[in-house]
Amino acid sequence: MGRFLLFVLLESACIYMVCNRGIVQRYRLMGKLREVQGFFWEKHTSIKEYSSLGAANERIALENTALMEQLYLERERGDSPFADTVQHPFRFIKAKVVRNTLGTTHNYLIIDKGSNHGVEEDMGVVTPSGVVGITRGVSENYSYVLSFLNTSQQVSAKIGSSNTFGPLSWDGERENMAVLNEIPQHLDVKQQDTVYTSGYSSFYPPDIPLGVVTGSRVVNGVHLSVDVRLLQDFRSLGHVMVVKNNGREEIEKLVREVQ
Amino acid sequence: MKNVPLKYATLGVLLIICQILLSEYVNIWPVLYIAIFPQFIILLPPLLNRSLHMLIAFALGMMVDIFADGVPGLNAAALVAMAYCRPFILKLVLSRGVIESSDNLPLLPRSVEPQKLAALNALMLTIFFTVYVLLDSAASFTFWYTLLKIAVCIVVNTVISLICSSALFEKYLR
Incomplete structure (x- = not known):
């Protein structure tokens, strides 16, 4: 009986940890551990990068980061007569991927930027080709990112031609396929339509291309489920950008007040 | 055999290091998860x-989970x-004589008939991978995909574990 109780206790602890993916990563001890692991992974990545023109990648990543910020600033300014006073809606922190897991349904990444560089928990991570994930644990110099290739992750996305939006999630089987759900059945979804981030979540900026439509089917006779081929190749992730939404605190405060 | 706990501790550390390297460098097919550390329990x-x-x-x-796989609890639950x-x-697999004669010594593959050793490994790994894959894919359960994943993992890992246990661990633990 005692053995069975121990078995139930250990299994319950394990299942609790699995169900709260990322919960253990938030502990301070994990932060210290990540510092040590990050050091080795970084060295390992540097060796790999040596053969893939690391300096060129670095320069292009920096340029991408600057261009993204500029793009969103220009968009925010629009035709406003107060254009000069408009603040950057999003800031991007360039980071290098030092570890990237694939092949399971709970993938994650470690990036080489942490709290010392302005990264906080629950920030979106993107590239110009799509979303990568959300930061779940941050130490001084490294961050643990829950990958989009994770069955618990969803991104608010819209179909370019119609602006209809719904939750996009990984299909759990293929690294380059996702499913966009809750699209109204009457909508004419065309193959090769581009799917973008909707901007309705505070994690990701709007209009980042995510993928193209490859097919659709009716689910439960009510909604369309749209198959999307992702543009982001997770196998070749090198540099990413952590998104700092400057208006996020204000939005969250407003929501809390109203609720 | 002397220093059994020390030998086991060293074997455990080596298996964790091997698993980290496997997770890092061997990604053959998303369906296949190669796990060699369950051999420690066997x-x-x-x-x-x-x-x-x-x-x-x-x-x-x-x-x-912490050093190689990323989601604390997943491998632990299966193990x-x-x-x-x-x-x-x-x-179920071994005769009472083999179990009782072991006298708190490691289960050496040499002391078990090959077909029984294969059955033992296959059954143990069936439990491991059934729990692992079901827990891993609980949020996105697809029957045939899950079944394929469990089957592939059991077959490939049983072969690997038999090779490892006969070729490496036998000599080490003897």
């Missing part, structure tokens, strides 16, 4: 206390289930 002395078995399995699983069922499987 090779433990058959007469070892079952509670201790489960605690060792939990600790080893958590180490692998604890395997450790809990181990005495039943040993009784």
Whole structure:
């Protein structure tokens, strides 16, 4: 009986940890551990990068980061007569991927930027080709990112031609396929339509291309489920950008007040 | 055989390092997860206390989860289930004589007939991968895909574990 109780206790602890993916990563001890692991992974990545023109990648990543910020600033300014006073809606922190897991349904990444560089928990991570994930644990110099290739992750996305939006999630089987759900059945979804981030979540900026439509089917006779081929190749992730939404605190405060 | 605990501790550390390297460099097919550390539990002395078995399995699983796999609890849950069922499987596959004659010594592959060793490994790994894959894919369960994943993992890992146990661990633990 005692053995069975121990078995139930250990299994319950394990299942609790699995169900709260990322919960253990938030502990301070994990932060210290990540510092040590990050050091080795970084060295390992540097060796790999040596053969893939690391300096060129670095320069292009920096340029991408600057261009993204500029793009969103220009968009925010629009035709406003107060254009000069408009603040950057999003800031991007360039980071290098030092570890990237694939092949399971709970993938994650470690990036080489942490709290010392302005990264906080629950920030979106993107590239110009799509979303990568959300930061779940941050130490001084490294961050643990829950990958989009994770069955618990969803991104608010819209179909370019119609602006209809719904939750996009990984299909759990293929690294380059996702499913966009809750699209109204009457909508004419065309193959090769581009799917973008909707901007309705505070994690990701709007209009980042995510993928193209490859097919659709009716689910439960009510909604369309749209198959999307992702543009982001997770196998070749090198540099990413952590998104700092400057208006996020204000939005969250407003929501809390109203609720 | 002297220093059994020390040998086991060294074997555990080596298996964790090997698993980290495997997770890092061997990504052949998304369906296939190669796990060599369950071999540690298979090779433990058959007469070892079952509670201790489960605690060792939990600790080893958590180490692998933290250092190699990323989701704490996943490998640990599968390994604890395997450790809990181990005495039943040993009784099912091996004769009472083999178990009792082990006298708290490691279960050496040499002391077991090849077909029984294969059955033992296959059954133990069936429990491990069934728990692992079901828990891993609970949020996105697809029957045929899950079944394929469990089957592929069991077959490939049983072959690997038989090669490893005969070629490496036997000599090391002897």
